[in-house]
Amino acid sequence: METRFDAIVIGAGPAGSSAAILLAEAGWRVALVEKQAYPRRKVCGECISATNLPLLEALGIGNAIEPLAGGALRQVALVCGARIVRAPLPPYGDPIHPWGLAIGREHLDTLLLEQARYRGVSIFQPWQVCSIAGTPGNFHCRLRQADGGEERLLPVSLVIDAHGSWEPPVPQDGRPDAPRCSRHRSSDLFAFKANFANAALEAGLLPVFSFPGGYGGMVIGGGASATFAFCIRRDALTRARSRFPGMKPAEAAHGWVRQHCSAAARLFGDAVQLGKWLGAGPIRPGIHLGGRYDGLFRIGNAAGEAHPIIGEGISMALQSAVLLAGTLVGDGLPRADGQAQARLHAEYVQGWRRHFARRIRLAALYAQLAMRPHIVSGGLPALERNPALLTRFARWSGKVRPGPGIARNGRATEYA
Numbered sequence: 001m002e003t004r005f006d007a008i009v010i011g012a013g014p015a016g017s018s019a020a021i022l023l024a025e026a027g028w029r030v031a032l033v034e035k036q037a038y039p040r041r042k043v044c045g046e047c048i049s050a051t052n053l054p055l056l057e058a059l060g061i062g063n064a065i066e067p068l069a070g071g072a073l074r075q076v077a078l079v080c081g082a083r084i085v086r087a088p089l090p091p092y093g094d095p096i097h098p099w100g101l102a103i104g105r106e107h108l109d110t111l112l113l114e115q116a117r118y119r120g121v122s123i124f125q126p127w128q129v130c131s132i133a134g135t136p137g138n139f140h141c142r143l144r145q146a147d148g149g150e151e152r153l154l155p156v157s158l159v160i161d162a163h164g165s166w167e168p169p170v171p172q173d174g175r176p177d178a179p180r181c182s183r184h185r186s187s188d189l190f191a192f193k194a195n196f197a198n199a200a201l202e203a204g205l206l207p208v209f210s211f212p213g214g215y216g217g218m219v220i221g222g223g224a225s226a227t228f229a230f231c232i233r234r235d236a237l238t239r240a241r242s243r244f245p246g247m248k249p250a251e252a253a254h255g256w257v258r259q260h261c262s263a264a265a266r267l268f269g270d271a272v273q274l275g276k277w278l279g280a281g282p283i284r285p286g287i288h289l290g291g292r293y294d295g296l297f298r299i300g301n302a303a304g305e306a307h308p309i310i311g312e313g314i315s316m317a318l319q320s321a322v323l324l325a326g327t328l329v330g331d332g333l334p335r336a337d338g339q340a341q342a343r344l345h346a347e348y349v350q351g352w353r354r355h356f357a358r359r360i361r362l363a364a365l366y367a368q369l370a371m372r373p374h375i376v377s378g379g380l381p382a383l384e385r386n387p388a389l390l391t392r393f394a395r396w397s398g399k400v401r402p403g404p405g406i407a408r409n410g411r412a413t414e415y416a
Contacts, residue, residue: 003029003122003154004029004155004156004157005029005030005031005122005154005155005156005157006023006028006029006030006156006157006158007020007023007028007029007030007031007156007157007158007159007160007328008030008031008032008033008129008139008141008154008156008158008159008160009023009030009031009032009033009160009162010033010129010159010160010161010162010163010170011033011034011161011162011163011164011300011302012032012033012034012038012109012112012113012116012123012125012162013042013105013109013162013164013300013317014108014109014112014300014314014317014318014321015162015299015300015301015302015317015318015320015321016032016034016160016162016299016300016321017032017109017112017113017115017116018055018059018112018317018318018321018322018325019160019162019299019321019324019325020032020116020119020121021059021060021112021115021116021119021121022059022321022322022325022326022329023325023328023329024116024119024120024121025119026325026329028329029122030116030120030121030122031121031122031124031154031156032113032116032121032122032123032124032125033124033125033127033128033129033143034113034123034124034125034126034127035125035126035127035128035146036125036126037125037126037146038106038109038110038113038125039106039107039109039110040105040106040109041104041105041106041193041275041278042105042106042109042278043191043192043193043229043278043279043280044105044193044229044313044314045217045219045227045229045308045311045313046102046103046104046105046219046221046227046229046314047073047100047101047102047206047217047219047311047314048065048069048100048101048102048103048108048314048315049092049100049311049312049314049315049398049399049400050091050092050094050097050098050099050100050399050400051092051315051319051399051400051401051402051403052100052314052315052318052319052403053065053094053096053097053100053101054094054096054097054405055318055319055322055403055405056318058405059112059115060115060118060119061111061112061115064111065101065103065108065111066101067222068103068104068107068111068222069101069102069103069221069222070101070102070103070203070219070220070221070222070224071101071203071204071220072098072099072100072101072204073089073099073100073101073102073204073205073206073219074088074089074099074204074205075087075088075089075204075205075206076088076089076205076206076207076208076390076391076394077205077206077207077208077390078207078208078210078376078380078383078390079207079208079209079210079261079263079264079267080209080210080261080263080373080376080377080380081260081261081262081263081373081377082262082263083263083377083380083384084207084263084266084267085380085383085384085387085390086205086387086390087383087387087388087389087390087391087394088391089206089391089394089399090391090394090395090399090400091400092399092400093400099204100399102219102220102221102222102227103221103222104221104222104227107222108314113125124143124152126145126146126147127143127144127145127146127152128143128144128145128146129141129142129143129170130142130143130144130151131172132159132170132172132295132296133172135295135338136157136158136295136337136338136340136341136342137157137158137337137338137341138155138157139155139156139157139158139159139295140153140154140155140156141153141154141156141159158297158328158341159295159296159297160296160297160298160299160324161296161297161298161299161302162298162299162300162302162317162321163301163302164280164301164302170296172294172295172296184234185234185282186233186234186235187233187234187235188233188234188281188282188284189214189231189232189233189234189281189282189283189284189285190231190232190233190234190237190249190253190279190280190281190282190283191229191230191231191279191280191281191283191308192229192230192232192249192250192253192254192277192278192279193227193228193229193230193277193278193279194227194228194250194254194273194274194275194276194277194278195221195225195226195227195228195273195274195275196225196226196227196228196268196271196272196273196274197224197225197226197271197272197274198269198270198271198272199218199220199225199226199267199268199269199271200266200267200268200269200270200271201218201219201220201226201267201268201269202220203220203224204220205219205220206218206219206311207267208309208370209230209257209261209264209370210261210369210370210371210373210376211256211257211260211261211371211373212236212256212260212371212372212373213232213233213235213236213237213239213371214230214231214232214233214236214253214256214257214370214371215230215231215307215309215367215370215371216228216229216230216231216257217229217230217308217309217311218267225274226268226271228254228268229308230253230257231283231307231308231309231367232253232256232257233371234282236253236256236371237249237252237253237256239256240252240253240255240256243255243256243259244256248277249279250277250278250279251277254277260373283305284305285305285306285307285308285360285363285364285367286304286305286360286364287303287304287353287357287360288301288302288303288304288305289303289304289349289352289353290349291346291349293338293341293342293345293346295338297324297328297344297345297348299317299320299321299323299324300316300317300320300321301313301317303320303352303356304316304352304356304357304360305360306356306359306360306363306364307360307363307364307366307367309363309366309367309370310359310362310363310366310397310398310399311397312359312363312397312398312399315398315403316356316359319355319356319403319404320352320355320356322403322404322405323348323351323352323355323403323404324348326404327344327347327348327351328344351404355403355404359397359398359401362396362397362398363397366393366397
């Protein structure tokens, strides 16, 4: 007889694996479905704010993070044209974890997934959810192996969607598919990432690049390699490919950044690229979590995505998982009726908006400014006279804002 699960989590990134761990700890029978094989590199700025380090300890991987991460992130810099303005990052009010870190997703995601396995979560990898049928409390999820082979039908009470923002929506039988915009828009954002050895960037510095039609960041992660990740609009990418004919999109976009941010040469130095460029998109940051319950509880990028300029993607993934798990666990095992789940969904949405909506909107403002370096350059004299303004901008972005924590009774709570 097929095992009945209390919850199925779709996607084993930081949000999905964290939610699975917390629910399993509370005694839930959890299935975690991930279509990619691990370890795998992923387009990401790789920054973890200090506010999340206590969470990672509570999730059971705190001791494993530090050997794989880069040095403490203590400074931020704005790079625009030929100028670099530096400022201290605000420390978090925790004497044990005052500073954030950078760690590759190939390490972070694998650690969380293995912790979920250790906690008794049933892992389906590489598998994919093909369809969801039924009603809250009595769903049936059809899974298929990534190679198109075996299929499974899992009965579950509750569905948690933690898939990436640029992935297609999860098919739900009896419900119209979520509208997807197939029309190319000039404002579509594409993300690229590569790692470099021998960069001149000093450990602990987090520079943010402003260039026409995009923005990016660079950080030293584990093994002393530098990660350079950036987003660029479709129209700017088109211009970059015209400027650098014959190059692949990522290479042309990188040339565009270097051409418009001449100060980047001082940070890259004699850097040598390690491996291939990764690309993803189009990504469309914003709030995706609606107030109406449609049978899915969404976390991570499936709920809402901030422009990567503030480096809060991992933070929001982890914290939204904690928030949802605390909401669900506080109510006991999942109810077998839609009305009860709809009430829990409304409670979760209210908490989610309180924690993350402002962060997403502020990130959008920062991104729009960064993509217009002629505006940024006009403010550089003021920043050079008072670099503490950069520190304040980082604080506003949520770098040291307390998020939902884990209380002993399993419920989400505020931590300071």
